[in-house]
Amino acid sequence: MGSSVSHAAAPPPPPSPLPPAVGLAVALPSKAEEKSEKKVDYLNLPCPVPFEEIQREALMSLKPELFEGLRFDFTKGLNQKFSLSHSVYMGSTEVPSPSSGTIKVPTAHYEFGANFLDPKLMLIGRVLTDGRLNARVKCDLTDNLTLKINAQLTNEPHFSQGMFNFDYKGKDFRAQYQMGNNAFYGANYIQSVTPHLSLGSEVFWLGHQRKSGIGFAARYNTDKMVATAQVASTGIVALCYVQKVSEKVSLASDFMYNHMTRDVTSSFGYDYILRQCRLRGKLDSSGCVAAFLEERLNMGVNFILSAEIDHRKKDYKFGFGMTVGE
Amino acid sequence: MGSSVSHAAASPPSIPPPPPHAVGLAGVLPPKSEEKSEKKVDWLNLPCPVPFEEIQREALMSLKPELFEGLRFDFTKGLNQKFSLSHSVFMGSMEVPSQSSDTIKVPTAHYEFGANFLDPKLMLVGRVLTDGRLNARVKCDLSDNLTLKINAQLTNEPHYSQGMFNFDYKGKDYRSQFQIGNNAFYGANYIQSVSPHLSLGSEVFWLGHQRKSGVGFAARYDTDKMVATGQVASTGIVALSYVQKVSEKVSLASDFMYNLMTRDVTSSFGYDYILRQCRLRGKIDSAGCVAAYLEERLNMGVNFILSAEINHPKKDYKFGFGMTVGE
Numbered sequence: 001m002g003s004s005v006s007h008a009a010a011p012p013p014p015p016s017p018l019p020p021a022v023g024l025a026v027a028l029p030s031k032a033e034e035k036s037e038k039k040v041d042y043l044n045l046p047c048p049v050p051f052e053e054i055q056r057e058a059l060m061s062l063k064p065e066l067f068e069g070l071r072f073d074f075t076k077g078l079n080q081k082f083s084l085s086h087s088v089y090m091g092s093t094e095v096p097s098p099s100s101g102t103i104k105v106p107t108a109h110y111e112f113g114a115n116f117l118d119p120k121l122m123l124i125g126r127v128l129t130d131g132r133l134n135a136r137v138k139c140d141l142t143d144n145l146t147l148k149i150n151a152q153l154t155n156e157p158h159f160s161q162g163m164f165n166f167d168y169k170g171k172d173f174r175a176q177y178q179m180g181n182n183a184f185y186g187a188n189y190i191q192s193v194t195p196h197l198s199l200g201s202e203v204f205w206l207g208h209q210r211k212s213g214i215g216f217a218a219r220y221n222t223d224k225m226v227a228t229a230q231v232a233s234t235g236i237v238a239l240c241y242v243q244k245v246s247e248k249v250s251l252a253s254d255f256m257y258n259h260m261t262r263d264v265t266s267s268f269g270y271d272y273i274l275r276q277c278r279l280r281g282k283l284d285s286s287g288c289v290a291a292f293l294e295e296r297l298n299m300g301v302n303f304i305l306s307a308e309i310d311h312r313k314k315d316y317k318f319g320f321g322m323t324v325g326e
Numbered sequence: 327m328g329s330s331v332s333h334a335a336a337s338p339p340s341i342p343p344p345p346p347h348a349v350g351l352a353g354v355l356p357p358k359s360e361e362k363s364e365k366k367v368d369w370l371n372l373p374c375p376v377p378f379e380e381i382q383r384e385a386l387m388s389l390k391p392e393l394f395e396g397l398r399f400d401f402t403k404g405l406n407q408k409f410s411l412s413h414s415v416f417m418g419s420m421e422v423p424s425q426s427s428d429t430i431k432v433p434t435a436h437y438e439f440g441a442n443f444l445d446p447k448l449m450l451v452g453r454v455l456t457d458g459r460l461n462a463r464v465k466c467d468l469s470d471n472l473t474l475k476i477n478a479q480l481t482n483e484p485h486y487s488q489g490m491f492n493f494d495y496k497g498k499d500y501r502s503q504f505q506i507g508n509n510a511f512y513g514a515n516y517i518q519s520v521s522p523h524l525s526l527g528s529e530v531f532w533l534g535h536q537r538k539s540g541v542g543f544a545a546r547y548d549t550d551k552m553v554a555t556g557q558v559a560s561t562g563i564v565a566l567s568y569v570q571k572v573s574e575k576v577s578l579a580s581d582f583m584y585n586l587m588t589r590d591v592t593s594s595f596g597y598d599y600i601l602r603q604c605r606l607r608g609k610i611d612s613a614g615c616v617a618a619y620l621e622e623r624l625n626m627g628v629n630f631i632l633s634a635e636i637n638h639p640k641k642d643y644k645f646g647f648g649m650t651v652g653e
Contacts, residue, residue: 070634070645090636090643092419092431104419104431106643305647307397309417316417316433318397320632320647 040195045172048198051188052176054219057226058240061252061271064280064292066308068092068104071321083325085113085126091319102315131155144169183207196220235259248273287312300325367522372499375525378515379503381546384553385567388579388598391607391619393635395419395431395644402652410652412440412453418646429642458482471496510534523547562586575600614638627652 049056069091077083089111092104113126122138137149148165163180178186183206190200197220205212215232223244230238235258242252253268269282277295284290290308297303302323309316376383396418404410416438419431436456443450449465464476475492490507505513510533517527524547532539542559550571557565562585569579580595596609604622611617617635624630629650636643 069643091645092643102433104433106429106431106641108641108643314433314435316396316419316435318418318645318647320645 042194045192045195047169047172048174048190048192048200049219050167050174050176051190051200051202051217054190054200054217054228054230055238055240057242057250058228058252058254061242061250061280062240062254062267062269062282064282064290064306066290066292066306066317067319067321068306068308068317069106069319071304071319073321073323073325075323075325077325081117083115083117085111085115085325087111087113094315102313178204190217196222286310294323372519372522374496374499375501375517375519375527376546377494377501377503378517378527378529378544381517381527381544381555381557382565382567382581384569384577385555385579385581388569388577388607389567389581389594389596389609391617391633393617393619393633393644394646394648395633395635396433396646398631398646398648400648400650400652402650404652408444410442410444412438412442412652414438414440421642429640505531517544523549621650 067089069089071091072088073085074087075083075085087110088108090108091106093107095103095105097103109129111126111128113124115125116123120140122136124134124136126134131154133151133153135149135151135153137147139147141147146165146167146169148167149163150165151160151162153160161181163178163184166177168175173189173191175189176187178184178188180186184204185207186202186204188200188202190198192198197218200217200219201215202217203212203214213233215230215234217228217230219226219228221227225244226240226242228238228240230236237255237257237259239255240253242250244250250271250273251269252271253266255264255266257264264285266285267282269280272279277293279291279293281291282289288308288310291306293305295303295305304319304321304323306319306321307317394416396416398418399415400412401414402410402412414437415435417435418433420434422430422432424430438453438455440451440453442452447467449463451461451463453461458481460478460480462476462478462480464474466474468474473492473494473496475494476490477492478487478489480487488508490505490511493504495502500516500518502516503514505511507513511531512534513529513531515527515529517525519525524545527544527546529542529544530539540560542557542561544555544557546553546555548554552571553567553569555565555567557563564582564584564586566582567580569577571577577598577600578596579598580593582591582593584591591612593612594609596607599606604620606618606620608618609616615635615637618633620632622630622632631646631648631650633646633648634644
């Protein structure tokens, strides 16, 4: 800093002539530089993340898709926009048992999926051998308005669900309106109040059970950390904190308190994103330890290892798998 | 083979040398005198056969890997040239017998601690598990030809412990064994080489408490490239196996077992690829069972294991992975 100040002092005579800087005045940054820090432009705040993705970083680090058995996924792109996917799963699944022990039964299913991805339109469909069908549609009606449809159909009656979402993206706010079957109506709104802080709230109403609820959320994020908090009238308080320790390592922790059932869960996890692999590990307050490793063997070929040990229930879930294709 | 025969023909002086300036076909065909230089079978110097219980050794190694479900971690630590400790952890689902025809699995875990002492003349192996079982094996060379083996499994449950004493005598071209076990079990077997490739053997056993006795016969024919064995027993079991070594890295094995009493037939076919960094064994069964077992060497002393077994008729799936650290 000192050398640049003295070089600037030599050639052009400054408008207000200053004597040559001596002593401590050379070491300290000149007062003029402090005013060049960016002033917070409250009219140009960034757009916040969608309300349902407030805890996105914590969920990605702390909740990998753990499984038990074998998983094989194959994605084949037929086109720039269209791709098919085949997914096979074989392993043990837990069934509810009368006794307190854990009982597992071997199950297997095959899932066929089709994806159409366009900048304005996204269609995803999945059908499983046990008769379930998942469909997701995301359509940009205008630059700011997006329609999302999410449907899960099953063989069993009264278990199917469908949900329509209308998302409006404003300059520094987002609003969403939801309509679902079983007379579910919901709305949420999130607004940036500073470059780092965004606040939001949501309301929902369940028609059939005449239940309604309201919730508030706050998210503070910088380059290195993300902290979020959520409270809801259903009695749930959820806090989470993610710290990006370096380019490759990030740590996350999560706290959930259910006021109605007096249930507290806290978890702590790490996420190593290395060149050839991604390793996520997590430790829970209910005595559950889990780890999930994805290793890139080759271009498009990933090898997955999943492990979960529940010490309290003495339940062990280990699985491995392979993912082929983009 | 051709080159080794012609080299053998060149050295001993008793064989007349091939005619000089061989012309036409005579230059290409090996001279007739070389046929007499094939080794005559020395009936007094036959090789010692494999022990009777290891007759099907190659087929068992290829076709019956230790499949498991869940996680397995083995750690072997050598304290000495001769002494080593081993720690083994297993966590996963084990099948429990259930009334219905469905398969029910329950998550279990155990830890096994073991100690091994290996000497040229004495071998002691002990294992103790967290569910209270103890395995002990002793192998002691009493003299150059006589070996004593002791095998014991002790459990917490009464009347389930077993112990067995074996006395093995190794002759010039034969082996004989005498077995004494608890529950008044007595057995003896004898195997003899009858040609450089063929060995025949037989066994008898007697169970004191149930007054049952049995006789069995076995034959084994092996060359550099293949091993074929056959076994019949008076308990009504016929077992045949065949292993073919296709190349240095690949061998194929097949197995056939027929139980006359229960009219049960099982046949399996498997492959064994022994590559530089890994060993892959796969097998398919006539009972609709497909299995594979992969051991990959990640580093010096560190092995990664993948085990998979799918039983299609019963719709049972067993998948596991593990790691083995240490020699």
